[in-house]
Amino acid sequence: AQTVTQSQPEMSVQEAETVTLSCTYDTSESNYYLFWYKQPPSRQMILVIRQEAYKQQNATENRFSVNFQKAAKSFSLKISDSQLGDTAMYFCAAHSGNTPLVFGKGTRLSVIA
Amino acid sequence: GAVVSQHPSWVICKSGTSVKIECRSLDFQATTMFWYRQFPKQSLMLMATSNEGSKATYEQGVEKDKFLINHASLTLSTLTVTSAHPEDSSFYICSAGDPGHSYEQYFGPGTRLTVT
Numbered sequence: 001a002q003t004v005t006q007s008q009p010e011m012s013v014q015e016a017e018t019v020t021l022s023c024t025y026d027t028s029e030s031n032y033y034l035f036w037y038k039q040p041p042s043r044q045m046i047l048v049i050r051q052e053a054y055k056q057q058n059a060t061e062n063r064f065s066v067n068f069q070k071a072a073k074s075f076s077l078k079i080s081d082s083q084l085g086d087t088a089m090y091f092c093a094a095h096s097g098n099t100p101l102v103f104g105k106g107t108r109l110s111v112i113a
Numbered sequence: 114g115a116v117v118s119q120h121p122s123w124v125i126c127k128s129g130t131s132v133k134i135e136c137r138s139l140d141f142q143a144t145t146m147f148w149y150r151q152f153p154k155q156s157l158m159l160m161a162t163s164n165e166g167s168k169a170t171y172e173q174g175v176e177k178d179k180f181l182i183n184h185a186s187l188t189l190s191t192l193t194v195t196s197a198h199p200e201d202s203s204f205y206i207c208s209a210g211d212p213g214h215s216y217e218q219y220f221g222p223g224t225r226l227t228v229t
Contacts, residue, residue, distance in 0.1 A: 033216040043151075043204060045220035052216065091156060100147050101208070101218060103156045 002027040002094050006104035013082045014112050020067075021077045021107050023092030032096045034068070036077045039089040039106075048090070051075065082111045115141045117209050119221035126197055126228055134192045134224045136207030142187035143209035147218070148180075151204045160205075163190040197228040 003026045013019035025034065036048040051059045051068050058066050063080045079086055092104040116139040126132050136146055144165050149157040161182050162170040169182035179201075181193040190209075194201050206223045 037220075042222075043206075044222050045157075045206065045208075050216065095216075095218070097216070100159045100162055101157075102159075105156045108154075 002029070002032070002096070002102045004092050004094050004102050004104040006092050006107050008107045009105070010108045010110070012110040012112055013079075015082055015084060017082055018078060018080045019082055019109065021079075021090055021092075021109065023075045023077070023104055025073050025075060025092070025094050027073075027094060027096070029096040032094055034066075034075045035093045035095075035101070036064070036066070036075075037091045037093060037103075038086075039091065040087075045091075049077065079109075084111050084113060087111045115139075115209075115211055115217070115219045117143075117207065117219045117221040119205075119207055119224050121224060122222060123225045124227070126226070128198055128228055129196055131193055131195045132197055132226060134194075134205055134207075134226075136190045136192070136209070136221050138188045138209045138211075138219070141209075141211050141213065143190075143211065144187060145210045146184060146190040147208045147210075148182060148190075148192050149206045149208070151206060151223075153204075157206060160192075194226065197226070199228045202226055202228045 034051045038046045093101040146163040163184040184190040
C-alpha cells in the first residue's frame, strides 16, 4: 500500500516570490509515479507536474519544478515567480501504473499581492 | 490532453430519491475509471474502481448497495446514489486511466450533490 503525507496544511507567499510545498511518500512498489495536482476554487483537478520514479532527473514545467529524492521518499514542489492565479489547494499523489491515485491531505496555498 | 466529462455538474435531490452521475471519456477509451468523494476542505477519498465489463471494486467502508457503479462501455461509467440522504451530500469526482499512457489519469470536473 502507498501513503502520501503533506505536512503543511496552509502556506502563503508573496507575489513573484518562490515557495516550496513538501510531500513525502511510502511505497513498496519498484515502479511508481508521483504527481502534483492543483485544485482551484472551481474544484477541477489540474495536473501540475509528474515524475516517473525511474527517472533521476527532476521534472520541470515552466515555473513549477520538483525536488525528487528517491532514497528519502521525498517529492517537493517549487513554484517560482508566484502568481495570484497559483492560489489553490495543492495535492501530492502517487500511483503504480493503472491503479488509483493515493492523495495527500493537501496544502492550501495563498499568493498575496 | 484527454478530456473527461461529468454530468450533471450540480444536482439537488430530495432525501430518499436516487441520483445518477455520468462520467465519460471523450477522446479515449478507458478500461478503468475511478470514483472519488471529496468533503469541503478535505482531500479526495477513493470510493471505488470501475472496470469495463466487470463489477466495481469498492473501498472498505463504502456501501456497494448504496453507491451503484456501472461501467458498461469503454467510455462511460455511472455512479448511482440510491436512497440518498443529507449525509451523502458531497462533491463526487471521477477519473479515467488512458491505457495508452499507463501513468496518466484524467479528472472530470466533478459533480456537487446536495440532498435536502
